[in-house]
Amino acid sequence: MNVITQVNDISDSHGEKTVARRTVYVYQAPVRIWHWINALAMMTLFVTGYLIGTPPDSVTGEASAHFQMGYIRFAHFSAGQIMAVGFLLRIYWAFVGNAHSAQIFYIPFWRGDFWKGVLHEIRWYAFLEKYPKQYVGHNPLAHTMMFLVFTLGTLFMIVTGFALYSEGAGRSSWQYKAFGWVFSIFPNSQDVHTYHHLGMWALVCFTILHIYAAVREDIMSRQSMISSMISGERQFRDEDI
Amino acid sequence: MSVAETFYDVIRRQGITRRSFTKFCSLTAASMGLGATGAANVANALETKPRVPVIWMHGLECTCCSESFIRSAHPLVKDVVLSMISLDYDDTIMAAAGHQADAILKETREKYKGQYILAVEGNPPLNEDGMFCIDGGRPFVEKLKEMAADASAIIAWGACASWGCVQAAKPNPTQATPIDKVITNKPIIKVPGCPPIAEVMTGVVTFITTFGRLPELDRQGRPLMFYSQRIHDKCYRRPHFDAGQFVEQWDDQNAREGKCLYKMGCKGPTTYNACSTVRWNNGVSFPIQSGHGCIGCSEDGFWDKGPFYERLSNINHFGVESNADKIGLAAAAVVGVGVAAHAAATALGRVTVKHDDKAPPKA
Numbered sequence: 001m002n003v004i005t006q007v008n009d010i011s012d013s014h015g016e017k018t019v020a021r022r023t024v025y026v027y028q029a030p031v032r033i034w035h036w037i038n039a040l041a042m043m044t045l046f047v048t049g050y051l052i053g054t055p056p057d058s059v060t061g062e063a064s065a066h067f068q069m070g071y072i073r074f075a076h077f078s079a080g081q082i083m084a085v086g087f088l089l090r091i092y093w094a095f096v097g098n099a100h101s102a103q104i105f106y107i108p109f110w111r112g113d114f115w116k117g118v119l120h121e122i123r124w125y126a127f128l129e130k131y132p133k134q135y136v137g138h139n140p141l142a143h144t145m146m147f148l149v150f151t152l153g154t155l156f157m158i159v160t161g162f163a164l165y166s167e168g169a170g171r172s173s174w175q176y177k178a179f180g181w182v183f184s185i186f187p188n189s190q191d192v193h194t195y196h197h198l199g200m201w202a203l204v205c206f207t208i209l210h211i212y213a214a215v216r217e218d219i220m221s222r223q224s225m226i227s228s229m230i231s232g233e234r235q236f237r238d239e240d241i
Numbered sequence: 242m243s244v245a246e247t248f249y250d251v252i253r254r255q256g257i258t259r260r261s262f263t264k265f266c267s268l269t270a271a272s273m274g275l276g277a278t279g280a281a282n283v284a285n286a287l288e289t290k291p292r293v294p295v296i297w298m299h300g301l302e303c304t305c306c307s308e309s310f311i312r313s314a315h316p317l318v319k320d321v322v323l324s325m326i327s328l329d330y331d332d333t334i335m336a337a338a339g340h341q342a343d344a345i346l347k348e349t350r351e352k353y354k355g356q357y358i359l360a361v362e363g364n365p366p367l368n369e370d371g372m373f374c375i376d377g378g379r380p381f382v383e384k385l386k387e388m389a390a391d392a393s394a395i396i397a398w399g400a401c402a403s404w405g406c407v408q409a410a411k412p413n414p415t416q417a418t419p420i421d422k423v424i425t426n427k428p429i430i431k432v433p434g435c436p437p438i439a440e441v442m443t444g445v446v447t448f449i450t451t452f453g454r455l456p457e458l459d460r461q462g463r464p465l466m467f468y469s470q471r472i473h474d475k476c477y478r479r480p481h482f483d484a485g486q487f488v489e490q491w492d493d494q495n496a497r498e499g500k501c502l503y504k505m506g507c508k509g510p511t512t513y514n515a516c517s518t519v520r521w522n523n524g525v526s527f528p529i530q531s532g533h534g535c536i537g538c539s540e541d542g543f544w545d546k547g548p549f550y551e552r553l554s555n556i557n558h559f560g561v562e563s564n565a566d567k568i569g570l571a572a573a574a575v576v577g578v579g580v581a582a583h584a585a586a587t588a589l590g591r592v593t594v595k596h597d598d599k600a601p602p603k604a
Contacts, residue, residue: 055504056485057489058489063484064480067483068484068485069482069484069485070483127586127587167471167510167511170469171465171469180460181460183460184461187461188540190511190554193511194553194564194565197553197569198556201569201570201572202572205572205573208576208580209576220591
């Protein structure tokens, strides 16, 4: 009779020894939920935002029978509001969540080993390092990108987005009271449209890099990346650390 | 110059009887709910309050503001100029010229110190000590500062005085500068447009003379009553925008059917003005009604937000003509190609490495 050996309470059907791997709980549930909702909102905002600048071909028939631009703009505004509320909740979670939850909101500018880490990551991506380093949270380069492009970029898009929304909502709207100062910096709102548009493309570029880096490091860096944003756990695949 | 006429003098001169005048005062006081002594107060104010003296100066400009102003229908410009205000100086339309005209400026400054309104059409160029605009043998900027010093308030007529307009468009060789960047210690009301709508101009003047104060202004110093809404929000073609029906080419069927001009570069969505409600030439039409998109002439730096016939503005910081989509697509393509190349290089690198060698050797 085949006796199944139990090793560290994990085993496979052949009774072979498997290894226990260290996992760390990094991304708490609110961060994970926010991540995926935000990802969906961003995709919606990219597509509808592009279509607002470059509308699809005209529809025919009576105007009263259609609401094409209306629906595109409605989707854009809705996704934008979801993104903004999500961002606020995410900031709240940076205060009450675990240590990793605040990582995207600051850069440890004065810490020398942080910048050494950035340099190491740059060398790693330039194929100059043979072995990757492992980090529980974001690696220093990812951390920098997250803060500079994603966090500040999102903040810029939310602020300019609400400012542009206030144009339709009116001068007495809360959006104008809260974000009308944008038009003190750029008196012609056509400029705000242009910068909002460029901001979208910056975030599109960020998204491409973000997805590529997540897939690549999941394969290359001996640690889990993609499943970590689903389970919240980062698994380190080295045996005996 | 004689003693300034009061409103009462003007009213009598136009043939209105004393009896009608007192009736008017009573009715006005009653309708405003001013109480028993109100009528006497109104009558007293109209009999004693001199008409507001206005000095109208011209800097770098094309006189389109004056051309627009004299076409006002409600109120008629003759009523504004001859009855409501005391237009003491306007070198374009006044009879006096030369030293005679210059003397009026000096006289007004002395006689109505801190009481007259300075209306400025155009703006001063600051380069070469203001030598690009000479008015009466002196740089305009000097005269402007002189007259502004004793004015109670300043009206900046048109895009020139408000924002700079075409003479301030890049590269702005004369350094033409809007009024609020030159005069910083006086209340300034901007009435932008190239030109502003006639009724908006006379409306602003009427408000100031009637209430003796400037109307409520927005963040940029424009009167809210005319500049708080976009052309787009009051445009009669807006339903076609919401439906997604656009003019795609100037000669297509949609152009003939009066569909939305958004794709043809209409700046209605970013332009604050009253064109789509007040319209032009006594309400006859406005650009969009005539089949041409708004060019945003009442907005800051509108000459540099072109092209007039495309939705996305040009971005010229990279040496070549471009817009947000072209730059963004190019950047995304570079990132995409970079990512693909990096992935390929990574994959090639792994072909030669055994799986177990991915981790650094154990110490």
